Amino acid sequence: MIEWSHQGQNRQALWRSESGAPAPRRIVVADDTLAADTAFRMACEGTGLLWQGDFQNARMLVQALMRRIDTRGSKPRKAAAAKAAQKAAAATPAETFHLHRQAQSQRARVLASVLIPLDGDYGIALRRAPDLRQACTEAWGPADGKPSVATLRELLGLVGAHEWRKKGVEVPALGAAPNNRIHPYYGVFSPVRGEYVDLVATTPLPTTALAFDIGCGTGVLAAVLARRGVQRVVATDLDPRALACARENVQRLGVAAQVEVVQAYLFPDGRAPLVVCNPPWVPARASSPIERAVYDEGSAMLRGFLSGLAAHLEPGGEGWLILSDLAEHLGLRPRAQLLEWIAGAGLVVLGRHDVKPHHGKPGDATDALHTARAAEVTSLWRLAAAT
Structure with a gap:
């Protein structure tokens, strides 16, 4: 009061x-x-x-x-x-x-x-x-x-x-308009940066049977996987707003029969041949709930995903880690640290798909973080359990 x-x-x-x-x-x-x-x-x-x-x-x-x-x-x-x-x-x-x-x-x-x-x-x-x-x-x-x-x-x-919630955000990776809009809730990060969505939409699928979407937010990646033909997607999140938002979006997009949204910290029960995660990219403290989609203090979610991935992959399965290297250019998390966490979790890198950001900030020389943003690359890391 x-x-x-x-x-x-x-x-x-x-x-x-x-x-x-x-x-x-x-x-x-x-x-x-x-x-x-x-x-x-x-x-x-x-x-x-x-x-x-x-x-x-x-x-x-x-x-x-x-x-x-x-x-x-x-x-x-x-x-x-x-x-x-x-x-x-x-x-x-x-x-x-x-x-x-x-x-x-x-x-x-x-x-x-x-x-x-x-x-x-x-x-x-x-x-x-x-x-x-x-x-x-x-x-x-x-x-x-x-x-x-x-x-x-x-x-x-x-x-x-x-x-934003009323009008929705057009996501070309979901197909043709008008049935390609995501409607974000207050406090749930909007998929306005399309490059990470495009990576999930274009990387060859190792399976169409089952996939986990870890930290689903608006449900956009789960919906993309379903639209690509994945028969069952289990999407997880802890935040009640994100869960409600994802459920509404998959219903709007007509993929609710394929996508199950469950409340869980990181992984649901069981294993899957494909596990996808787009954790917050910058290891810093969030000052509001909406910033938790960008800032991950101590890289907690990233490290949690990596450490638990092998135990939730089916034999021969792939984990897709979608991650920007902005933190590396900001001097907050070196590439060697990421590779050390991957190896320490009993994982190997099968390949990597890279894309440059599409938004306007890399070209804004007045931005205090311009140098780092201009060098930024977003990657989809294909990971597997070490044999």
């Missing part, structure tokens, strides 16, 4: 944060009269601004805060930015990555300072406020009748996720 004072009365409400971030230690009521520079100073000090004005003006305030973060307007901030730029220029790739993550965290903290009160049914009693009740219900579940407070930034993220 969070508490604040307004018009001489003490108020309280449930604090909502998808990332698990604590509520601001100090909360003040703010409205359209608050100047952007004042709001920026208060946000940098860690003050939460509980909005009581026009909703669209709150959105404009967040945009103003964003501009101030980007421009670093005052002389002290410019000097600090110049010092940070010098430090970044001399940093190793791993240091550059950690500085980038630190800057992202600081930016997120400032932009999350604008808070929106929600009624017990997720309604927003502010002027020109949109109806976000459906988006909130999709993300948080049915309303419980209790007032709550969330950051405007998180609410806008809910809106974006609702639109």
Whole structure:
């Protein structure tokens, strides 16, 4: 619960944060009269601004805060930015990555300072406020009748996720439109990077009898395997949102008879002649549930998949590991370490299929991680139990 004072009365409400971030230690009521520079100073000090004005003006305030973060307007901030730029220029790739993550965290903290009160049914009693009740219900579940407070930034993220879920993401590897869309849920990673999906769609299948899809997320790889003719696919995940999302997607795509979605950490019971896994690619700590699809602290999921693969492969079976080498170019996990884990798990490499990313970031020279992204390659490693 969070508490604040307004018009001489003490108020309280449930604090909502998808990332698990604590509520601001100090909360003040703010409205359209608050100047952007004042709001920026208060946000940098860690003050939460509980909005009581026009909703669209709150959105404009967040945009103003964003501009101030980007421009670093005052002389002290410019000097600090110049010092940070010098430090970044001399940093190793791993240091550059950690500085980038630190800057992202600081930016997120400032932009999350604008808070929106929600009624017990997720309604927003502010002027020109949109109806976000459906988006909130999709993300948080049915309303419980209790007032709550969330950051405007998180609410806008809910809106974006609702639109993704409604419209879906076209996946050419699933066939011709319109029956080739994946509808991601809030908090479940969207398959917007198509190269890893294409690898699973084009690598020759060792079998069409049975496959396991480990950490299925939206269910996109399980659906691709089913569309390729695999008679039975067992797709696993731990996250309830991912499980619901995958089940809905395989139903929409007409492959529910072939795909069984089960809750499990990594492997289901039994063995399969094909086991597929696309673990998070970067060994770093996730700051929110959606980031768990990208960041895998200590390479825990990768190592768990490798260490358990041999015991879940049928004789002569293949394990497909889909993995980007971005972590290698960032200096976070050397190739030798990956090969050591593969050998230590009693596995051998049968072959590897590589593809360069299709997205635009490798060409963005302003990206702090541009050098690593420009060199990135995504691979499908064909693994087998050592004989």
